[in-house]
Amino acid sequence: MNGTLINYFFHCKRQCYLHAHKLKTEHTSDLVKLGKYYHKEFEEKDEDKKMINGVKIDKIEGDYLIEYKKSNSDVKASEYQLLFYLWKLKQAGIIKTGKLKFKDNRDDKEVNLTLEKEKELEMIIQKIKTLINSDQIPPVINKRKCRKCAYFEFCYS
Ligand code: SF4
Structure with a gap:
């Protein structure tokens, strides 16, 4: 289990399934390249980046x-991707509050791992395991967001 799968589970069940089964067409997507570029650009200023309990930390800033x-x-x-990271950190004895920072605006979002959210995460992880262990690929969702997805060609050709 990883944060990307959690993210994709919310974004599109099919995307989650395809990613889990290593159908990684993503390297061909300019959008994904752009996302990685932005990620790198932010990260360049970060000297604290490290792996904790299997989670690649973007940055720890105080609490x-x-x-x-x-x-x-x-x-x-x-939000749920970040909750998953907070949960993994908590298992390593590190308690933090999450903060999402967006490149395209300055409206940061605070994310708190409550006991309720932890229980919800456990249920979500079970659902993801059931999803990816299935023989059935989830259907194409025909949404506007498909146009920006790295699997667009795979799904619509
Ligand atoms: S193109 Fe659409 S249906 Fe296909 S994986 Fe992406 S979001 Fe899901």
């Missing part, structure tokens, strides 16, 4: 675990 995102187009997916 905050910072996660950088290119845009706030899918805040819920980003």
Whole structure:
């Protein structure tokens, strides 16, 4: 399990499934390249970046675990990805508050890992495991956001 799968589960079940099964067409997507560029640009200023309990930390700033995102187009997916990281840190004895920082605006979002959210995360992880262990690829969702997805060609050709 990882943060990307959590993010994709909220963004699109099919995307989550495809990513889990290593159908990684993403390297061909300019948008993904752009996202990685922005990520790198932010990270260049970060000297504290490290792996903790299997989580690649963008940045720790005082009491905050910072996660950088290119845009706030899918805040819920980003929020649960960050909750997953907070949860993994907590398991390593590190308690932090999350903060999402978006490249395309300055409206940071604070994310708190409550006991309720932890229980919800456990249920989400079970759902993701069921999803990716299935023989059935989830259907194409036919949404506007598909146009920006790295799997667009795979899904619509
Ligand atoms: S193109 Fe659309 S249906 Fe296909 S994986 Fe991406 S978001 Fe999901």
